[in-house]
Amino acid sequence: MLNRFKAKSVIQSIFLHTLLMAVAITCLFPLIWMFRSALMTNETVFVDKALIPASIHFENFYLAWTKGGFGMYFINSVIYTVSVVFGIVMVASLAAYAFSRLDFPGKNFFFYMFLAAMMIPLPGSFVPLYVLMNKLHLANTRIGYILCMINVGLSLSIYILKTFFDKMSPALEDAARMDGCSKLGIWRHVALPLARPAIAVIVIFNTLNVWNEYILATLLLNDKNLMPLQRGLMVFQGSHSTDYPLLMAGLSITALPVILVYLFMQKHIIKGLSAGAIAG
Amino acid sequence: MAETKAKRFSFLEFKGTAENYLFIFPAVAIFAVFYIYPFYEILNLSFHEWDGIGLTRTFIGLGNFKEIMQDKVWWTSMWHAGYITLIALIFQNALAFGLALSCDRDIRARKFYRVVFYLPPVLSEVVVGLIWQWILHSGIQSGEPIGLLNFFLTKAHLNHLVHNWLSDPKTALTCIALVHSWKGFGWGFIIMLAGLQTIDRQLYEAARVDGAGPFRTLKDITIPMMVPVFLMVMILTILGSMQVFVLVLSMVGQGLVYHTEVPVTRILLSMTGLSRFGYACAQGIVFGFILIVSSFTLNKISKRFKQDEAR
């Protein structure tokens, strides 16, 4: 009896792992291909089909870094990403908390306004936006770009956070209120720590979004010294010719920080799994 | 005495409400400056004929909207986006939920899976374009298919399935939809994983003590608890899939005749190709309106579903 149960679960887990592995391979393949291509030359990149190329050019990473002028761009991208993500987490969690827990006239109106904004694409909004930024003297400044990017990620983040706040039981917050904690204090010391998985999701999404953003940066920034990392990649892909190995090396360098942020943040999504004994 | 108490009370209430407004103030302020103003301009432009550059804009009232109503290609593109969305809703979300459920359990190598499943969204569009161009390539060189898919089909002696994937109206849009689902399931995966984590473990424990099997647990605990998260993921899937276009451009260029047109490519064409900014803005407004209506309908349906559940 026990053996049969065990056999069944082994077969189940083999089946499950085959499935998971299959999906995992489709996810890993492009990454490996990118990395492998980064080690080749432009002549062999599409000819040599072997997984490990015949001649390996590690210097491509160095070349990509120097030729693309990655040093300055990298620092810029870090500044933009850190400030925008920090800004979004603050602003969006405050608003989402209010939408979920507090009461005030026009609450639904404001919330649906943010939701609607998420859905209406604004083609050509770059024209009024650019004119506005020039009027405010925010064109070609870091702060202007950061504020615009915060706005870009705001609606989605508020929506995700509100959904999670709604799901959470208010018991702890009530207890804190009984203890005489202020609203801001409850938000800071109770709600935020409880919403850690959702905050982690927000951080992951927005990091990727800001790190890879390029169109808005091109529009708002003129100075090369203000440009984000994606600008460096453009050196390898002209309107006609493309230097694939250096581009792939550049893309690998670019992808790495995002993956690291994800590695770090996903731990916060998964809390206390050790406590649960929920073997399938 | 009583009077002052009431006054003080209302003052407190006022202070409380004002305090509540302070929570949303930063968000609304940023939003008002960087969204409302451009939105107002776009709305205004949608009633005009404008080439995007010149100094004159001609007011034409509802002319653009009337034209959209008769624009057959535009509505076809809307159906295509709907088709991609449908496939994404079913395929992408089922995949995301299944994987999230697996990684929520105590299985081996789940840390590895958790990291790997988020890779497609991280990948650059350039790499995705190149890879899928290679996989779906329909050419033949020295007797062997160049494309990986056709290559494996030949090797598996399924020669009748070898196909010109992206240049056949029957398969092109489905290929795009499937690649889109592959690229996007990582998003849903993370949100659902986070959603599963907020479910109280004690509920599972209690169900186990009651002798409920995994399927009962799934049906009675997990799914009801996940309804708000499902709804959110579905709305985000609709938004993401309806607005797909970078992938379309990288897979089939400006499109296979009219079989792969999607709303955003039409809007971009109006704006840059045809130099009709006003028309593009009107298209954007109509498109946004449709998205809002469909999301809110979905919201309503899910609320009814929840009420039924409660009963």
Next chain:
Amino acid sequence: MKLKIFLFCLCCFFLFGCMQNTNSNTITVWHWMTDRQDTFEKLANQYQQLTGIEVKFELYAPSDAYSQKIIAAAQARVLPDIYGILKEKEKFAVFVKSGFVADLTEEFQKNEGIWEKSLFAKALNVNRFEEGNIYSVKPGIYGVPIDVMNIQMLYNEKLLKKAGIGRPPRTFDEFIEDIHALRRIGVDGLISGWGELWLLDCFASNYAFNIMGEEKIMATYRGEVPYTDNDWVEVFRIFERLRDSDALFKGIVTKNNKYAEQDFALERAAFAFNGSWCVNVYNGMNPDLEYGAMLPPKVNPNLPMRIWGAAGSSFMVNNSSKKKDKAIDFLKWLTSERQQVFLSAETKNLPSNRHALSSIPEILSQFASAMDDITHPSTWKYNEDPLVTETFGKEIQSISIGERSPEQAAEEVQRIKIRQLERAKNRR
């Protein structure tokens, strides 16, 4: 404490970012060719040493993002001293009419037109508005071409030899025969980036010139000749014949030109239809590729084949710039022989200065020798409505995948043409 230091650093960066460079000895140039950054910067350095004037190249890619930026900057009145405009003449005309572009005619004609004469006339024509042009722009020259391109057919010498073909085809019938010979040894025929409609339009336009000549095409654009005319059906029939003889590379109608270039460079097809920039592209991907350039094979022996060719990219001077004279001086220097030779060698593009032609590689001079056969939509007296052009391209795609007959396609294009003609009438 750490947080405070961090915030302080952030503030420093913001302040640093706010400082604007308003030196009167600096010219700012906007362009989209980010892959030429090094070359441009080398030239800028030379120029600064020569004259003490700093030239700042600010490059933005991809070109879609660039054109957004230019449009937005025009609206905000913050265009740089020198910039490039992408795309059609129609847009260029609106820029000129709105007063954003300086009229350079006088400068070109100074000293008996020495600057004008040094450049390829056909490249310069792209930036020229003739007397009585349909855009009602004041006649003159409004831009400086910095390089030249044309679009031709290419053939892979090795593959042709393998199929026993001695010389590239000269007529369309010969071409179809060659395709059959290539098919017999399992080689695909023609590859091109026909997922980009303009390239498809270009190919069709070449044959339209060969079949009916410029006058009739212009008459069609004016609405006097319908697309259902026999000559136009003949143009559509070209694609039917290509399809029926299996001459088209599989998946050609959904290829971006970048992928198409990859296929030709890797010798997957015997013929390609591509622009002169491909020399640089093929050289990067497969330096051993043996290929030659040729005009598309003629259908009609009585009329010449006309290919598209023009300025690869042009620079415009901002009309309201305070440094207009300095900007013009820089452009004169940039298009003089020495700089053109340098640009051509670095970017493997055709120079716009005719004197610089003597020192370019063999395959590029094959392209250059076709400069007498070129034409370009920007130099035509009339232009087709963009929506009709889109339908035209889409219908050809439709023929190529076997959905439609040439007659059906012609009817559909004509239907849209009539609609657009009526719309234009109502607008007036």
